[in-house]
Amino acid sequence: xxxxxxxxxxxxxxxxxxxxxxxxxxxxxxxxxxxxxxxxxxxxxxxxxxxxxxxxxxxxxxxxxxxxxxxxxxxxxxxxxxxxxxxxxxxxxxxxxxxxxxxxxxxxxxxxxxxxxxxxxxxxxxxxxxxxxxxxxxxxxxxxxxxxxxxxxxxxxxxxxxxxxxxxxxxxxxxxxxxxxxxxxxxxxxxxxxxxxxxxxxxxxxxxxxxxxxxxxxxxxxxxxxxxxxxxxxxxxxxxxxxxxxxxxxxxxxxxxxxxxxxxxxxxxxxxxxxxxxxxxxxxxxxxxxxxxxxxxxxxxxxxxxxxxxxxxxxxxxxxxxxxxxxxxxxxxxxxxxxxxxxxxxxxxxxxxxxxxxxxxxxxxxxxxxxxxxxxxxxxxxxxxxxxxxxxxxxxxxxxxxxxxxxxxxxxxxxxxxxxxxxxxxxxxxxxxxxxxxxxxxxxxxxxxxxxxxxxxxxxxxxxxxxxx
RNA sequence: GGCGCUGUACCCAAGCGGUCUAAGGGGAAGGUCUGCAAAACCUUUAUUCGUCGGUUCGAAUCCGACCGGCGCCUCCA
Numbered sequence: 001x002x003x004x005x006x007x008x009x010x011x012x013x014x015x016x017x018x019x020x021x022x023x024x025x026x027x028x029x030x031x032x033x034x035x036x037x038x039x040x041x042x043x044x045x046x047x048x049x050x051x052x053x054x055x056x057x058x059x060x061x062x063x064x065x066x067x068x069x070x071x072x073x074x075x076x077x078x079x080x081x082x083x084x085x086x087x088x089x090x091x092x093x094x095x096x097x098x099x100x101x102x103x104x105x106x107x108x109x110x111x112x113x114x115x116x117x118x119x120x121x122x123x124x125x126x127x128x129x130x131x132x133x134x135x136x137x138x139x140x141x142x143x144x145x146x147x148x149x150x151x152x153x154x155x156x157x158x159x160x161x162x163x164x165x166x167x168x169x170x171x172x173x174x175x176x177x178x179x180x181x182x183x184x185x186x187x188x189x190x191x192x193x194x195x196x197x198x199x200x201x202x203x204x205x206x207x208x209x210x211x212x213x214x215x216x217x218x219x220x221x222x223x224x225x226x227x228x229x230x231x232x233x234x235x236x237x238x239x240x241x242x243x244x245x246x247x248x249x250x251x252x253x254x255x256x257x258x259x260x261x262x263x264x265x266x267x268x269x270x271x272x273x274x275x276x277x278x279x280x281x282x283x284x285x286x287x288x289x290x291x292x293x294x295x296x297x298x299x300x301x302x303x304x305x306x307x308x309x310x311x312x313x314x315x316x317x318x319x320x321x322x323x324x325x326x327x328x329x330x331x332x333x334x335x336x337x338x339x340x341x342x343x344x345x346x347x348x349x350x351x352x353x354x355x356x357x358x359x360x361x362x363x364x365x366x367x368x369x370x371x372x373x374x375x376x377x378x379x380x381x382x383x384x385x386x387x388x389x390x391x392x393x394x395x396x397x398x399x400x401x402x403x404x405x406x407x408x409x410x411x412x413x414x415x416x417x418x419x420x421x422x423x424x425x426x427x428x429x430x431x432x433x434x435x436x437x438x439x440x441x442x443x444x445x446x447x448x449x450x451x452x453x454x455x456x457x458x459x460x461x462x463x464x465x466x467x468x469x
Numbered sequence: 470g471g472c473g474c475u476g477u478a479c480c481c482a483a484g485c486g487g488u489c490u491a492a493g494g495g496g497a498a499g500g501u502c503u504g505c506a507a508a509a510c511c512u513u514u515a516u517u518c519g520u521c522g523g524u525u526c527g528a529a530u531c532c533g534a535c536c537g538g539c540g541c542c543u544c545c546a
Binding site: 010012027028029030031036037039040041042043044046047071072073155156157158161204225226227228229230231232233255256257258259260263264265266267268269270290291294295296298299300301302304306307309310311313314315316317320321323324353356359361362364365366367368369372375376378379380435438440443444447456457458459460465 | 470471472473474475480481482483484485492493494495496502503504505506507508509510511538539540541542543544545546
């Protein structure tokens with residue numbers, strides 16, 4: 001039984017999709033005004049992991065991630081760089097897709113864009129005005145928070161208390177400082193669309209209501225995002241959607257902890273960030289994923305290169321076993337008796353852990369236990385039935401690869417594979433001869449100098465493996 | 470000011486009232502294997518969970534106070 005910590009109730013609840021085996025899931029995606037940073041990446045990777053685990057469970061997941069491609073930051077950047085807002089958005093949309101692919105994120109079912117849904121947005125705003133939940137003041141349309149009695153139910157905020165502490169610049173046009181823009185009247189040199197209220201563009205929150213409704217329906221299963229979106233963004237989405245449809249908007253709200261740096265939230269405005277690109281240039285996607293999944297999604301996580309390196313080191317246990325399996329399966333031995341190994345226990349340990357609100361750190365601990373147990377078998381008996389290796393491979397494919405994407409059975413083909421690998425093989429065969437002749441000085445010299453060149457080698461019984469480091 | 474999260478070994482981190490004399494990873498130390506390495510395996514590395522009280526037969530887990538860290542209330546994943 002899968003349970004999910006639901007922000008709406010503040011409790012763990014059993015997950016019951018509206019229409020099983022289908023699951024509808026919406027995650028707030030990027031505003032495409034810059035490269036995303038590793039903190040943003042955390043959200044993308046956590047939602048990827050959640051989606052993958054739901055699929056592991058047999059659900060058919062419709063996973064929608066929006067792209068905010070018109071907004072103040074994009075406009076600001078376009079003015080600064082003297083480009084059109086759509087050029088800026090296109091550039092960083094493309095960069096977004098490049099980066100998530102490198103991070104081995106499984107593509108969402110749909111990536112709807114705000115600018116592709118202007119008519120849906122206008123229809124939704126009209127609906128809200130007609131029902132008295134919104135008002136138009138000189139081409140600016142605002143949501144009337146006071147009209148929505150459940151306002152604050154997600155974030156636990158009370159409207160009267162908010163007003164007290166609010167440092168919002170008071171906009172006299174609004175009836176209430178908490179009211180937020182649904183439609184922003186066009187200014188000079190700003191992108192705009194025609195609407196019943198004149199030229200303008202959508203406010204930030206309305207796009208998510210419009211797009212999630214269009215692609216997932218009035219009520220859907222899971223809506224997720226970073227904790228900083230709880231208020232006001234998700235609170236406002238609820239207000240908009242539920243006022244418009246009269247139905248519950250979302251059944252399960254999930255919120256992710258921040259990625260901190262020096263114990264402070266990583267953010268663009270603080271300037272204390274690393275882009276995912278920068279990190280990907282130094283570390284493989286698997287190491288980044290491992291680093292992130294070794295902490296529970298809702299907890300804050302402090303970023304440090306040491307931590308990524310520790311994760312990468314731990315990952316070697318996976319790759320070493322994968323290499324071993326690959327080499328065993330390339331020369332299968334059916335002869336040995338079938339190995340006695342309790343796969344079902346590991347599957348159920350993995351599942352019961354992940355079923356508990358996606359406890360990935362504990363699930364990864366299960367995987368390490370599994371690896372240790374497999375290695376112990378291998379150590380005990382020199383020759384094992386290939387069926388054992390096949391089942392081991394299948395386990396890793398379903399869990400470590402299918403859910404976490406932290407290793408792979410496919411060999412990465414390096415760009416310069418041709419002659420380079422052949423030269424290494426040549427050196428290794430010379431070294432093998434040297435070893436046979438007990439010329440260990442030469443053998444060690446070859447090993448040391450290969451290592452200096454970034455090639456680590458490892459002798460096994462019948463052959464020598466190498467990998468580039 | 471309001472609301473919320475958090476403090477576990479050298480570092481990261483799970484733990485959701487009893488199986489905790491507390492998983493897992495990194496690091497460190499010793500051993501087996503190996504020509505030597507590497508990998509793998511074995512052993513060791515918190516009688517203790519920020520501090521002090523309380524509830525309970527029983528608490529890292531619940532309650533209170535205090536100390537420290539963070540976040541939201543304004544764009545932010």
